[in-house]
Amino acid sequence: MNEIAFPALDPGPGLMLPWFLVQLKPNAEAIAKRNLLQQGIQIFAPFQEVTARKARKLVQTCKLVFPGYLFVSFDLHTVRWRTVNSTTGVSRLVSFVEDRPAQVPFRLVSNLMRRCDPAGKLLPPRFLHDGDTVRVTNGPFADFIGTVEQMAPDQRIWVLLDILGKSTRVAIRSADLRLAG
Structure with a gap:
């Protein structure tokens, strides 16, 4: 683009x-x-x-x-x-x-x-913390808002998403998350 x-x-x-x-x-x-x-x-x-x-x-x-x-x-x-x-x-x-x-x-x-790469693409935040409110930008949960539960060392982040009225724990790559707000 x-x-x-x-x-x-x-x-x-x-x-x-x-x-x-x-x-x-x-x-x-x-x-x-x-x-x-x-x-x-x-x-x-x-x-x-x-x-x-x-x-x-x-x-x-x-x-x-x-x-x-x-x-x-x-x-x-x-x-x-x-x-x-x-x-x-x-x-x-x-x-x-x-x-x-x-x-x-x-x-x-x-x-x-x-915060952008050389082409102008916004990079994911470098530091997310437990309890941060995030928006999922890519994948099947795109546009869902959730809460960071736990950070894994392999760039996966465990996020709690409200799916069908139930809090569900989902592993999402850090590149697919943005701070909500």
Whole structure:
């Protein structure tokens, strides 16, 4: 899904370009990415793999962590930011004041990048603890909410799921869990 290379946190010697948020037009993610990259704008679109039910089958799909939005980075002095608003696939740059787009805190974007692999795929949390509330993202229990009961050393996590009104203990790979909330 996300064919774009992971942007570097430090684009140049000592240069930290600001990050902004772009709202996409419906179903125009791929078009917007291509057109923004052609303009020399860095993009970051974190996504996660999820299991979806389609025609009674479980299908692996990729979904944006923030559906309908992309993070973009560019120099306000060299890129005419108003042209981003007219880019095919882009609805608008998110702004709260008419004369400038709203800047996303660099720490927020860099922390998100650290939680992703080089392609932008959100990695599972490194540390889950007994009692954490988690959401199952893949497999037959996708979208179930449960409680971590026990951590096994082989990357399996024992989770208590409410199935048909009964608490059931299920072993799930850590890669298939996200903190709920």
